[in-house]
Amino acid sequence: MTDAPVTGHEVVHPGQGCSPQGELCVRTIAMPADTNQNGDIFGGWLLSQMDLAGSVFAYKTTLARNVTVAIEAMTFRKPVFVGDLVSVYGTQVRVGRTSITVRVEAWVQRRNETDIILVTDGNFTYVAIDDSGKPQPISVQSTTSV
Numbered sequence: 001m002t003d004a005p006v007t008g009h010e011v012v013h014p015g016q017g018c019s020p021q022g023e024l025c026v027r028t029i030a031m032p033a034d035t036n037q038n039g040d041i042f043g044g045w046l047l048s049q050m051d052l053a054g055s056v057f058a059y060k061t062t063l064a065r066n067v068t069v070a071i072e073a074m075t076f077r078k079p080v081f082v083g084d085l086v087s088v089y090g091t092q093v094r095v096g097r098t099s100i101t102v103r104v105e106a107w108v109q110r111r112n113e114t115d116i117i118l119v120t121d122g123n124f125t126y127v128a129i130d131d132s133g134k135p136q137p138i139s140v141q142s143t144t145s146v
């Protein structure tokens with residue numbers, strides 16, 4: 001782990017320099033069905049994986065239904081290609097009365113490569129809701145394994 005700033009232009013060698021921050025929440029492989037008109041992976045697909053990952057992370061704290069209320073500071077740093085192994089990590093930024101903000105990072109390992117690359121990151125805020133969809137206070141739980 002390092003405090004070195006991520007510029008988005010570097011290749012990351014595991015154990016050497018920057019590495020994923022936080023807990024692994026989603027891991028999947030980018031498929032042909034997820035491509036855009038250029039044949040690369042559609043940003044909306046990646047965003048949805050990140051939203052899912054942030055929601056998984058948020059649930060561990062809220063132990064309640066969550067909805068996404070805001071996505072901020074999204075940066076698409078590098079393209080994702082079919083066959084890339086996509087790993088999405090979450091870190092707690094803040095917990096409010098009914099909301100939690102999670103920093104979400106998506107990293108990829110390309111086919112036939114060992115390096116991992118930070119491709120996308122952003123801050124996702126979720127609100128804990130009750131059965132009627134109204135915000136409900138978070139009673140902060142110790143982080144549980146999901």
Ligand SMILES: CC(=O)SCCNC(=O)CCNC(=O)[C@H](O)C(C)(C)COP(=O)(O)OP(=O)(O)OC[C@H]1O[C@@H](n2cnc3c(N)ncnc32)[C@H](O)[C@@H]1OP(=O)(O)O
Nearest residue numbers: 055066067068069070096097098099125127129133134135
């Ligand atoms: C996982 C998914 O994909 S869910 C699908 C996509 N998301 C949705 O459909 C959600 C639609 N939105 C909603 O249902 C409502 O806006 C809700 C339930 C999220 C919030 O309801 P509101 O009545 O606006 O709640 P309220 O104003 O009390 O705010 C609740 C919390 O959200 C926070 N919040 C509201 N808007 C924002 C925002 N734009 N950015 C960051 N935080 C926000 C508030 O600060 C508050 O946090 P706190 O209690 O920790 O201080």
